[in-house]
Amino acid sequence: MPQHVCNGATLKCMFAVPPGVSTLIVLPQNRMLTSNQPAANIMDHVPIVNIPTFGMCISPTNPAFVSATAAAMGVPTPVPCVPATPAPWVTGAPTVLLGNFPALDNISTLACALGTPGCIMVMVPGQLTEQIP
Numbered sequence: 694m695p696q697h698v699c700n701g702a703t704l705k706c707m708f709a710v711p712p713g714v715s716t717l718i719v720l721p722q723n724r725m726l727t728s729n730q731p732a733a734n735i736m737d738h739v740p741i742v743n744i745p746t747f748g749m750c751i752s753p754t755n756p757a758f759v760s761a762t763a764a765a766m767g768v769p770t771p772v773p774c775v776p777a778t779p780a781p782w783v784t785g786a787p788t789v790l791l792g793n794f795p796a797l798d799n800i801s802t803l804a805c806a807l808g809t810p811g812c813i814m815v816m817v818p819g820q821l822t823e824q825i826p
Contacts, residue, residue: 694824695786695798699730702799702819708755708808709747710771714816718743723792728820733797735785740776744803744813750774755807777806778813786825798825 700719707713719731720742726732737743749771752758761770782803785795799818802811 694826695800696818696821697727697786697789697823697825698733698797698799698801698815699727699819700733701730702733702815703817704744704747704803705814705816706747706750706774706776706805706808707812707814708750708752708805709774710749710751713747715745715747717815717819718745725791727823730819732791733819734791734794735781735783735797735801736792736794737797738778738781738803740778744776744778746776747774750807752805752808752812754809775807776813778803779806780804783811789825796825 702717704715719733721731751771757772761772782801786798787795789796799815803813804810
């Protein structure tokens, strides 16, 4: 059964230079805690506010990466990561609503406009005791 994601969850982007991890930031606006941390829902996807940078980006669809690589005479050149996550997490737990939106579970994924659908994943949900259907 999936686990509820909360503040402090470890995220991974498949197009970030290794280790390519970041930490989810969940603001306490929904007023629900899980393991003493603010609980997340699928709307916790705002760049920088919820999804911090992953370090350096090597996505072949990132225009900055393509330009930097071309300038370096074809040598792949990582560029600073600036998350572009305009859409909510997919799919969340539709049977558990938190602030009128599905709660975020650890099997949900997030698309970055500079990568591919589902390129951001939850590695560690931030807590290990609360499961959600």
